[in-house]
Amino acid sequence: MPQQKDAPATAARGTRRRTAPARPTEHISVPDGQSAVVLDEVGMTYTVRAAESLVRGQGAGARRRRASGMTTSTVEALRPLSLLVRRGESVGVIGTNGSGKSTLMKLITGQMQPTAGSVYATSTPIMLGVNAALVRQVSGEDNILLGCLAMGMSAATAAKKRDQIVELSGLDDTALSLPLKAYSSGMAARLQFAIATSVDPDILVIDEALNTGDAQFRERTRRRIDHLREQAGCVFLVSHSLGTIREMCTRVVWIERGELTMDGDPDEVVDAYRKYTIMLGRDRLKQARIHRQKCLEATALTRIDWADGHEPTGHTAP
Numbered sequence: 001m002p003q004q005k006d007a008p009a010t011a012a013r014g015t016r017r018r019t020a021p022a023r024p025t026e027h028i029s030v031p032d033g034q035s036a037v038v039l040d041e042v043g044m045t046y047t048v049r050a051a052e053s054l055v056r057g058q059g060a061g062a063r064r065r066r067a068s069g070m071t072t073s074t075v076e077a078l079r080p081l082s083l084l085v086r087r088g089e090s091v092g093v094i095g096t097n098g099s100g101k102s103t104l105m106k107l108i109t110g111q112m113q114p115t116a117g118s119v120y121a122t123s124t125p126i127m128l129g130v131n132a133a134l135v136r137q138v139s140g141e142d143n144i145l146l147g148c149l150a151m152g153m154s155a156a157t158a159a160k161k162r163d164q165i166v167e168l169s170g171l172d173d174t175a176l177s178l179p180l181k182a183y184s185s186g187m188a189a190r191l192q193f194a195i196a197t198s199v200d201p202d203i204l205v206i207d208e209a210l211n212t213g214d215a216q217f218r219e220r221t222r223r224r225i226d227h228l229r230e231q232a233g234c235v236f237l238v239s240h241s242l243g244t245i246r247e248m249c250t251r252v253v254w255i256e257r258g259e260l261t262m263d264g265d266p267d268e269v270v271d272a273y274r275k276y277t278i279m280l281g282r283d284r285l286k287q288a289r290i291h292r293q294k295c296l297e298a299t300a301l302t303r304i305d306w307a308d309g310h311e312p313t314g315h316t317a318p
């Protein structure tokens, strides 16, 4: 794949004005026959309607917004970023609370449309989250059938998949006969993972689902993720558990304050992120900001170059 790295621009000498150094840029040419997901300058700004009593300030604008009764404000959850994920990669996504991880996952699965840029995927990504639909009133056994049907399987295929799902979930017959509302969160997460991955999705997105599982479940999950990667699929894993991220991912992306701060080797990125969170935890805010800025500036910005000069239309294969 043709790639080209630009050197970071240096600030002009003799000027007093401090300009932020430009980040290095990595141009990636697609399609390249290996890409599974391509994000091309994808950004997300939420528009939030707020009650007039929440509008602060004494300026004319604030007074006008208060007078109108309701107002809107915006939250830039993700600054435009580009990313190419190849088949066979499992990408860990880390960042502090509210940094934009779930937003990014919702854009990848097509649950939300970005307010800037475009997302392309070779097949529909399957999102697995702890809150995804399982029916609390019916048994685990019935949830397996319902889940398979909901994912578009025929009743015959669902029946064939049943044993594999039960084996992966690690739940015994007694547990399977109980209604889901009697399950612990870890048991429900196991069942959900087993159902959601029974279709061998090409692109699997896991948002925090693993944090509730025990060691045995984590091992089964790791095997399943490895299997998906061997089948040339790719996996995104959002987690605050850095041990899980190190254990299961081949690449880690650190998103902070809506910005792609680092992207690369799991140990390197996790170590830098851990350092940042330790500084934050010790209230060394300035030090944390400088550390984050250094990580950011050392990470190349990806630019997607469409090989034939045209981007594909829609949420389609790159």
Ligand SMILES: Nc1ncnc2c1ncn2[C@@H]1O[C@H](COP(=O)(O)OP(=O)(O)OP(=O)(O)O)[C@@H](O)[C@H]1O
Pocket: 046, 047, 048, 075, 076, 077, 095, 096, 097, 098, 099, 100, 101, 102, 103, 104
């Ligand atoms: N539906 C929404 N409307 C408005 N703002 C939103 C919405 N969803 C998320 N946000 C804001 O976008 C930012 C990123 O949120 P997001 O849920 O993506 O973070 P996160 O990294 O997944 O956080 P966490 O680790 O706490 O789950 C936050 O500032 C959040 O308040």
